[in-house]
Amino acid sequence: MSNFLNALNNIIWGPPLIILMIVTGAYFTLRTKFFQVRHLGYIFSRTLGRLFHRTDESADEKGLLTPYEAIATAVGGSVGFGNIAGVATAVTTGGPGAVFWMWLTAFLGMLIKQVEVTLAVYYRRTDENGVPYGGPTYYMERGLGEERHWGKLWLPLAFVFGIGIFSTFFISASTFTTSEVVAQSLGVPQAIAALIIVLLLYFMIWGGVKKLGQILTKLVPIMSLSYLILGIIIILMHLDNLLPTLGAIFGEAFTGSAALGGFAGASVSKVISTGMARSVYSNEAGWGSSPMIHASSQTRHPVEQGLWGSFEVFVDTFVVCTITALTVLVSGEWTSGATNATLALNVFTHNFGMFGTVILTLIMVVFSITTSGGWYAYYEVVLRHLAKNHPQVKKYLLLMFKYFYAVPPFLLTLYLIYVGDLSIWTLVDITSGIPTFVNVAVILILSGQYLKLLKDYKARYMHIGQVDPNMAIFYEDKPEVKAALEKEKAAQK
Known part of the structure; x- marks a missing residue:
């Protein structure tokens, strides 16, 4: 089984997906004349800058979440254990050169995510309660099926995408990696640690997507800032290793890494695929996941929310992931033989003692439940689309999902502990590779x-430029779409 899955992974994250990601990111970068570079200041002013305003100009817009609640929920789904355990594993697997490909993927991903968020907001659908929901399956249906007259040909793409997204319902790394850290820190069995995490997650998601967004707005900034400050301190403690580390990141990006500390040298293809896979898993650019929550935000324009997508990738990868990568590399821990979350824990423990052990454990627990909480919101959007015309089915489907949400990751954790x-x-x-391939291909078409x-x-x-007064900035604002929706509502009555 292990050999089969490794072979499948090499196929999925092989040349086709790597080329598609790079070509799509480069295409949008060139067509927008390097928007993520030339207008980076504007992106920050319309995202981070707005958090310091007393009034929210989007408050009167339609939506379930404020823009900040949407970004906090989306960041909660992306900034988390993947930034710590995932990046640490990427360095041990692909060597320092994997960090270069992580950065390149994020640079292109700033636009890829802006595009997918923009399309999700533009093509979103308003439900029977007047609340908008959207995401890749929505822009496949409306963008491909309706606007491009594909008929039902969008359905196979949506099916494959949905299978890929929901496979993470059964296969999630958060419970396993975090319980590993908790077990090592507190000296308790990993199965007990996993059970504690499951109970915390149920407590968090029980209030629904709106309540979830409010919780994440408080937890995400505090934990992220704490992690960044401690990470910077570690880098400063090993400042003499910083320049050699940066040299290794760029020097080994195209050559593979030499054998160090018991790690076999990684081939160039492994360096590239590992760096890109961890970048996507961390910042979710191209995955099609976070657009599902961004689509429910209150915003004046689809691109306005798309700017939050670019900001999210920048913070996630160029800030948080970079801190993790540099701490692991400059401290020399990546050559110690430790892997996964244990490697990250060792970095903090060896530099801060028991305080480092406790604080990273706390950060990992919070990141784990915020990541799982963010993904709960994503799954809910897909389920709502699946049962969009059946309110009663939707009600019971969402209720059952809420009850069983944390069970599969817990069972997978037990399997990995006792079978391994x-x-x-x-x-x-x-x-992550399967839905990313479908989604990136679709946004390129659209x-x-x-x-x-x-x-x-x-x-x-x-x-x-000049404003076109006839431009419908939301799909449902188009006259023909409005007419069709009114007809649909009348038929349901």
Whole structure:
């Protein structure tokens, strides 16, 4: 089984997906004239800058979540254990050169995520309660099925995407990796640690998506800031190793890494695939997951919310993941033989003693439940789309999902503890690669609509170009779509 899954992972994260990711990211970068570079200041002013405003200009817009609640929920789903255990594993597997490919993927991913979030908001659907929901399956149905007249041909793509997304319901690394840290820190059996995490998760998700967003707005910034401060201190403690480490990151990106500390040298292909896979798993650019929560935000324009997607990737990878990678490398712990979350824990323990052990354990627990909580919101969006015309079915489907949500990851953790013949990161790479391939291909097909929206946004709010007064900035604002929706509602009555 292990050999089969490793072979499958090598196929999924092989040349086709790598080329698709790079080509799509490069295409949007060139077509937008390096928007993520030339307008980085604007992106920060419309995202981070707005958090310091007393009034929220989007408060009167339609949506379930405020823009900050949406970004906190989305960051809660991406900034987490993947930034710590995932990145640490990437370095031990692919060597320092994997960090370069992680950065490159994030640079292109800033636009890829902006595109998918923009399309998710534009094509979102308003449910019977007047609340908007959206995501890749929505823009497949409306963008491909309706606008591009694909008929039902969008369904196979949505099916494969949905299978890939929901496979993470059964295969999740959060419970396993975090329980590993808790067990090592507190000296309790890992199974007991996993059970504690499951109970905390149920407590968190029981209030629904709205309540979840409010909780994450408080937890995510505190834990992220604590981790960053301690990570920077570790780097400063080993400042003499920083320049050699940066040299290794760039020098080994195209050559593979030499054998160090018991680790076999990684081939160039392994360096590339590992760096890209961990980048996507961490910041979710191209995965199609976080657009599901962004689509429910209150926003004046789809591109406006897309800017939050770019900001999210920047913070997740260029800040949080980079801190993890550098701490593991400059401290020399990556050559110690430790792997997974244990490697990250060793870095903090060896530099801060018992305080480091306790604080990283706490951060990992909070990141684990915020990541799982963010993903709960993603699954709910897909289920709502699946049962969109059946309110009663939707009600019971969501209720059953809430009850059983944390059970499969717990059972997988028990399997890995007591059987242990599989690599958790091989499993998560497979489950992230499948939906990413489908989603990135779809947003490339729908690139024309994104470029129209970007042109309109730049004219309306950035004073670049002229505003087209006939431009519908949301799909449901188009006259023909409005008419069709009214007809649909009348038929349901």
